[in-house]
Amino acid sequence: MNDQVWKRDEVDSPCVQICVVHPEERICTGCLRTLDEIARWSRMAPEERRAVMDELPARAPRLRKRRGGRAARLKG
Template structure:
């Protein structure tokens, strides 16, 4: 008879987990999610991607963060006019 751990391991998959943090808001200009930094296409296709493609996207995400930190004006912009 199999142990519980052996039975449970049958249902575990070795796959790259989604970076979703359940803050799902798409930035209007950059067109990426402000929570996980993935594009709509990447979010939609995630479940169909293999681990290599998922890993490649995860590697790119940190470089996307600065795209959401750009200021759109503020005081410095108004003062320059």
């Protein structure tokens, strides 16, 4: 059997099956992609997927901002 049929030179999906969209940043907290990127992923060219994958690490700090929590709300 020829295994080459199942081997493709494509960029893997960054999906980690934690699909929660951050309410302010509008990116998935699991894979860090935008909703548009997630929707178009299967139709993107490999180069476009690679560009998105290269951007993902820079997006992580956007989700680490503290929002203040309960103590901040009580002070206001």
